Amino acid sequence: MEQPSNQSLPGDDRHWPTLPQIVLLGDSALLVRFGQSLDDAANRAALVFAARLEADGIVGVVEIVPSLVSVLVRYDPAQVGVARLSGELALRLSGDGAFGESRTHRIAVRFDGPDIGEVAALLGLSIDGFVEAHNRGGMRVLATGFAPGFVYCGFHEQALAVPRRTLVRPQVSAGSVLFAAGQTAIAATDIPTGWHVIGHTQFRNFDPTVNPPTQLRAGDQIIFEVVL
Amino acid sequence: MDIDAHRLAGALAGASDKTGIELTRAGLDLLVESGGLTVGWAGGAFDVQLNGERRPWPGSASIAAGDRLCIAPGAAGNYGYLRFGKKLDLPMVLGSRATSTRARLGGLEGRALRAGDVLNFSEEGGTVQSVCSPDPPEAGPVRFVWGIHADKFAAGIRRKFVETPFRVTSAMDRMGVRLADEGGVFAGSSILSLISDPILPGDIQILGDGTPIVLMRDHQPTGGYPRIGTIVSADLGRFAQIRSGEAVVFAPVSVDHAHQLMRSGRP
Incomplete structure (x- = not known):
């Protein structure tokens, strides 16, 4: 296991150490990294690890936040030191990476986004062909983030990967279904985005009056269903 | 943005909870319509007048119906704080009475205050406290710990980063503060964007064109730009108060040292 090591940085141009890796992030957090790029196994490992930490309730840990391929662990330095926490x-x-229970959500989408024709053409598909390929096979919520209730779902097969748009739209509406980088994302609030808008859903993954305010959790299974 | 100033204003007001008003250099003009309460103020160096009479900053007062409290930007700082002996009557949203203007949550419709708004207070409480104002925060370098991507920058760039002053620009808000790299520390260094990882307040990220941005309290939760360092908790409030046009120099410290600074800063 790598000990937190980024205090000895200057002059140290070594390559990435073995993963997973525990690194210091500022003076009140540690980051546990499972990958250096978007990777299905690393994402699963991060989600499993975050769930294990939540279940264990370590003294001094203030917050546990799973991300795409890493887990943020915020701590209170008055309660626990870096050496003890790492x-x-x-x-x-250590231990196996078995997933706990994950829930399945069916999300109805109207595939009417302004970019769907361009995306289908980029992939050499008709619009119907793209929608069929997009919905084939289930997807998993890889991470939440960016904006309240925003979810990243993946992964699509490599053949469906398209880059982001060169221009960022200053605002797309809540319920926009977005597509880029081998993933589909769902906006729960109005946001700016450089992703392609391929459709819209009535589903809103954010309600601040409810606890918890979101329904989708990282690790949940997603099935997209077409509404006309 | 400046937690130490928020705490001091609360101590001066004898505050019974953590609610308060953060004000920018836009200033604030308040009229007490009915009742009375204690109020404390701190953060930067603003000009405060009670019924036209200048009062010291930081400071406190008991105010009652008909009193008018006027706060205007003063000699230094970007953020001032008003705290009250009574609790501000605001909805509890996601476990907090704070306002997030970016997510439009909490407070008054999730937005900044505007002329004509009425604030109510619940519960009695609060007596003006005489609190020894701490010495103004020491000037000098803003301390940071090396970040999770520091080893992606060449040793020469890291050395220049700690030797070269940067200038704070007017492109600042609660999400981040853009710095001018007049010394050309990051000119020509190009690092491809990385996988998105969680962000913390104080992270110093370098955009693709070499522009440094310090992420502040309302930062996005994740980001894919390389981060060379993170400002220590003890210095983040002081950094937030640096006005545009002023210079800032960064100095690296160990996490152990950052923890010592946190402990010594606690009342």
């Missing part, structure tokens, strides 16, 4: 984390890095 030891506690390292202990929980």
Whole structure:
């Protein structure tokens, strides 16, 4: 296991160490990294690890936030030191990566986004052919983030990967279904985005009056259904 | 943005909870319509007048119906704080009475205050406290710990980063503060964007064109630009108060040192 090591940085141009890796992030957080690029196995490992930390309730840990391929662990330095906490984390890095229970959500989408024709053409598909390919096979919520209730779902097969738009739209409406980088994302609030808008849904993954305010969690299965 | 100033204003007001008003250099003009309460103010160096009479900043007062409190930007700082002995009557949203203007949550319709708004207070409480104002924060370098992508920058760039002053620009808000790299520290260094990882307040990220941005309290949760360092918790409030046009120099410290600074800053 790598100990937190980024205090000895200057002059140290080594390559990435073995993963997973525990690194210091500022003076009140550690980051546990499972990958350096978007990777299905790393995403699964991060989600499993975050769930294990939540279940264990380590003293001094203030917040646990899974991301695409890493887990943020915020701590209170008055309650726990870096050495002790990294030891506690390292202990929980061993063991198998079995997923706990994940829920399945069916999300109805009207595939009427302004960019769907361009995306289909980029992939050499008709619009119907693209929608069929997009919905084939289930997807998983890889991470939440960016904006309240925003979810990243993946992964599409490599053949469906398209880059982001060169121009950012200053605002797309809540319920926009977005597509780029081998993933589909769902906006729960009005946001700016450089992703392609391929459709819209009535589903809103954010309601601040409800606890918890979101229904979709990282690790959940998503099935997209077409509404006309 | 400046937690130390928020805390001091609360101590001066004898505040019974953490609610308060953060004000920018736009200033603020308040009229007490009915009742009375204690109020404390701190953060930067604003000009405050009670019924036309200048009062010291930081400071406190008991105010009652008919009193008028006027705050205008003063000699230094970007953010001032008003705290009250009584609790501001605001909805609890997601476990907090704070306002997020970016997510349009909490406070008054999730937005900044505007002329004509009426604020109500619940519960009695609060007596003006005489609190020794701490010495103004020491000037000098803003301290940081090396970040999760520091080893993506060449050793020469890291050395220049700690030797070269940057200038704070007017492109600043609660999400981030853009710096001018007049010394050309990051000119010509291009690092491809990385996988998105979680962001923390104080992270110093370098955009593709070499522009440094310090991410502040309302930062986005994740980001894919390389981060060379993170400003230590003890210095983030002081950094937030640096006005556009002023210079800032960064100095690296260890995480252990950052923790010592946090402990010594606690009342």
